[in-house]
Amino acid sequence: MHDVRYDAVHDEIVVPVPYAQAILTFRGGADGQEAPIRIIQGPKTGAIGSRLDVDPIHNEIFTYTGNTVTVYPREANGDVAPIRVIRGPDTQLKRPYGIAVDPINDILVIGLNSNFGSDEPITVEDTESLEKGAILIFNRTDSGNVKPRGVIRGPKSGIIRINQMQLYPQKKLIVGAMPGVIDSMEPDSAFLGVWSYDDNGDIPPKWKIPANDRTKLKKPFGVVLNPKNKEVIISDMRNQGVLVFSVPEVF
Amino acid sequence: MIKAQRGGKLWLLSVLSAGLVLGAQTRTEDRKPITIERAPQRVIKDQYPSFSAVAINPDENMLVVTDENLFQILEYDRRENTPAQARLSEPKRVISGPNTRAEMMCGVYIDPVTKEIYVLNNDTQNWLPVFSRDARGNATPSRYLATPHGTFGIAVDEEKQQMYMTVQHQNSIVVYPKQAAGEEKPLRTIAGSDTQLEDPHGIALDLKNRLIFVSNFGNAQISPPGSSGGRRSADTYGKFEPPSITVYPLDASGNVKPLRVIEGPKTRLNWPSQMAFHEPRQELFVANDADDSILVFRAGDQGDVAPIRAIKGPTTGIKNPPGIALDIKNGEVSVASMGTHAVLFFPVTADGDVKPLRIIRGGPANQVALNIGNPGAVGYDTKRDQILVPN
Structure with missing residues (x-):
């Protein structure tokens, strides 16, 4: 699962x-x-x-x-x-992987792995040459071949692929786990990123918790929020564990 | 009045803030992320290995175990027996690190001649790395093969120099030359709607009777007739079937029906994982993960049959065993007990709630493993203040 x-x-x-x-x-x-x-x-x-x-x-x-x-x-x-x-082609959906819905603001967000996640072996060289991942923002009730209302993608966004996401309706925030290049066991670029529903284009996250020795993050795969305690809870594949961060500034 | 004044100031601040935000929105590309550089408040992590697969070479008393928690390949002397008062046994060597191409390892094989170690990755890396007898630390494999995504079990026909692997994600068996490397393609594949491969895990060969045994969790994917199967096939849908062991001819290829199937409530199969075949005894040993047991079937069993023996119970110390290996020379079966950081050894004739002959522990006695494996997500139960971690 x-x-x-x-x-x-x-x-x-x-x-x-x-x-x-x-x-x-x-x-x-x-x-x-x-x-x-x-x-x-x-x-x-x-x-x-x-x-x-x-x-x-x-x-x-x-x-x-x-x-x-x-x-x-x-x-x-x-x-x-x-x-x-x-x-459909207007949706820009290509290898969707993360998904999150906000029933209050009627937002649906899809994280793309783009060319990642194939059953075929993918090398590091492949991942560097292939199209990178993205976050697509739709209306919750969208149907058919619709254009997303926002697309966060590009080198400034830092997104290579997106795994689990959570939405924070109170502040209209997208929180996504970005585990980096799939074939790299401990990628330098991995982070937990926080974007806004209104972001569109090659937009860096508002906040990020990077993978490094200080945060102890290595390869964040999952995320869930605990607003009551102002905590971000992250599951990390390379740690085979769960890390809980206090981040009151996000809530 | 005071409240109103405060409210007014707040309103003014809000307007100013909104203006700042709007201003920022016009230049979001130039946004500088606020980097949160702080240590986590809490970390939930098992510091000891989770043994997932085991292989034995009795001639050199070589026991090799894979660890899915700390991503290690560990070699012990198979005669090791962790003293009750000891925290753990130290391995003779450890292979681990980002150069190894080994991560979520679930299958292991020792070459009987070269003593090379073959390791299978499951969900996070698509490689079969091979390590030399002397490899240790963050070693680069002596060779590696690009495998389909989601391999689990490995068995080798040494006479024909062919290796067989199950592919969980594609409901298939792939057969490669034993020396295959790089992007080499399989010699043949067993897959398709007739095969009854349903989330295949373990694989064992009966070379005398030229048979392949495959254990299936029972997660079936129904594909249109003639389809090659796989969860991304068009029109595929799912069905929960009982766990099973399917049997094929050793040289099977393509969309073949199993010769026979062991399946049903009497079998006690529940997440049947790695298997090992005892050719002289003509018995099939099954690590039955979710039942905390080792089941033994006759080679010719078919249908809803009870195992002829079962090692299970609190005395055995078996908890969530995904891995199993036979040492025919010394008459022992070894069990990777993922739930207790241990490898347990029993006589091949063991039956019931019996004490193991020896235990090699990678962690303290009586410490239950967390069993967090490839945590792709996390949830939070707000009613019970509980963190939910799927594997």
């Missing part, structure tokens, strides 16, 4: 299982070999991406397959088709 979301409104845990092309929902506090309370899976459902997010207000689950963003009813159980999709 490469994503996990806690739905605080309904006290549920939602995870994608890409090996079985399924979205599983567990009760909050589930423990041990406990069965899920709902499963979305089947021919109508189709393939499921490695990441997802939950909109507990409008009762929707956002994920992707291939270069298509798919949206399912949150309470669905069984073989259900997506209720809407975003796809």
Whole structure:
């Protein structure tokens, strides 16, 4: 599993299982070999991406397959088709990987790995020559072949690829884990970045926690926010662990 | 009144701030990021190795273990037995570092002649690096092969000099020349809708009867007939099937049906991971990860059959075992117990809740491993103040 979301409104845990092309929902506090309370899976459902997010207000689950963003009813159980999709050349969707939704400001954000994440072997030389990743900003209710309202991409952005993201509706912030070149075990360029919903273009993050000896970050893969304690919680692949930072200035 | 004055000042400040922000928005390309250079308040990390795969060369008493937590390849003397009062056993050598091309290692093989170590990466690196008998530290592999993404198990036919690997992400088995390197392509691939390969993990060969055994977690991906399979195939969808062991001819290729399948509630299979085949006894040993057990089946078993033996229970010390190896010469089975930082040794005839013959510990006794592996995401349960980490 490469994503996990806690739905605080309904006290549920939602995870994608890409090996079985399924979205599983567990009760909050589930423990041990406990069965899920709902499963979305089947021919109508189709393939499921490695990441997802939950909109507990409008009762929707956002994920992707291939270069298509798919949206399912949150309470669905069984073989259900997506209720809407975003796809097409205008969307600029290319290897989506991170995904996050803000149900308050009606924003959907997609992180791209671009040419990364293929089943084919990719060398360091490849990653340096291929198109870099990006953050695409859509409206939450977008459907079809729509243009993103914002695209953050380019050398100043520092984005090579984007893994898990979180949105902070109160300040309209995008928080994304940028683990750097995929083939490098401890890439110099990795960081946790914070951008604004209004950013568009080759924009550096407003804040960044870089991977270095001081922060102890090496390869940030996941992020979640704890506004109550003004904390950013980061899962780090190369540390095989979780690092908790106090960053009151972001909240 | 005081409140109003304060409010007025705040309003003025807000307007000024908004102006500053608007001004900044026109030049966001020139924004200087505020770099937060501070140590984390808390770190959740296991400081000891998580043993994921194990291989043995009895002639040289060589035990090689891969560690998915600290990204190490460790060699011990197979006769080592960590004293109860000791914190851990020190390995004879360690291979680790960014030059190794070895990270989330889940498969390991020792060449019986050269004693070279072959290591398989799973989800983060697409390489099979090979290390010489003397490699240690941040060593560059003596050669490496670019493999499909998501390899897990490895088995070698020494007579034909061919190595077999499972590919979890593509529901396939790939066969390479043993000396393959660089971008060399596989000699053949077993994949497709008829194969019943469903999230394959372990692989073992019966060279006498010319068979391939593959353990499957049961995460099936249904593809259109004639499709080569894989989770990115068009029209693919998923299905949860029971865990299984599928059996193929040793020279199988393409979209072949298994000769037989071991599957069903009597089998007790639950995340069956690495396997090892005992040719003289004609028995298949399975590291049954989610059941904290080692299961033994007859070579000819089929359908919903109970294992002929099972090593399981609190006395065994087995916790989440992904790795297993057989030492036929000394009559032992060794188990990589990821949940307890340990390698455990049992007689090949062991059955039930038995005490291991020896234990090599990479960490303190009775310290449960965190089992954080490739944490691609993190969640926060606000109701229970709990951090959720998927592997």
